[in-house]
Amino acid sequence: MDISDEALCRRVAERDEAAFDALVERYQARAYRLAWSILRDAEEARDVSQEAFIRLFQAAGSFGGRSRFSTWFYRLLVNLCLDQRRKTRWWRQIFTGADGARGGETERGDTVLDRQPAPTTDPIDSLDRERAADRLWAAVGTLSPQQRAVVILQAQEELSTKEIATILKCSEPTVRVHLHRALVTLRRTMGNG
């Protein structure tokens, strides 16, 4: 029988390295994918997701068990991602210039490289599907980091509004507003609305 994430985290707090390795293996793909979806940069995503695991190792003792381990860990990770966005925003603006052409609540700090679509790993995807995914991720790149985090946590990680609110430290109605605005923006950017 699999040990629960919460039990593994308690073992990590007692410096059980095997438990730490087990948690890393369980969460590495999700952590990296979530970081990449928010940061849109593979190098930064690897760096930040690894940093989240290091923080997990150091702070496992502070996991009180009031929420699920995944919520606690995602909160750690999303905060690191948002901090990283804030840190790199100024030089992104220098290299890209401050263009307001994308309008609305779009973020203006993405480089051309950032807006490159994620390469798909599924060989059976059709070209049209790839292009649609490319356009979708380019559109995601225009969202604010908070909106991006909400939409990814909901669509990819299938977290509830309550869990997302806990991760982002905001109310559930705020999460729904972020999500609604993000989807409206994506729909408009994709040319469907």
Next chain:
Amino acid sequence: MDDMDTRHPETDLIAYLSNELGPAERDAVARHLDGCASCRETAAAFRELRAGLARSSAPPVQWPRYRAELRARLEARVDRRRAWWRHPLPVAVSAGVATALVTVALLAPSAWRDDRRPRLAENLNGFEEAMLGTRLDLLREYTVVEHLDLLENLDVIRQLDGLTGSRES
């Protein structure tokens, strides 16, 4: 007519699509969707977008390498923390030297100032003595100088040096 029948659900539509509404609210949104083609289109577009986001994946990663990097970073971090406790003597010596330097830096200027004052006074006294020494010849003729009237004895004053020389000889 229910308020939801006329008002577009917007954020409630998000909760509806996530199955997070209570039965009454859920029925209200469903009724609205039955009668509103625009909201049905929006709901379909939102579903499609979320499905697209769920499918998309990040660039591939070599997981063994990822874990090796993570392990190296973690060990480096832990080693840095342990270093304090592993080598307490050098840390204590460094701390002692630093404290001593700070103390010297704080106390030296005032000590230097205190030290300088008597030396200056000594140097000044020496200078004054030297100046007085150059005038000793004049002081030897003090009795003459004492009775001089500047106007009447101008010639004597002019010849004081000669007077001193003649006495010495």
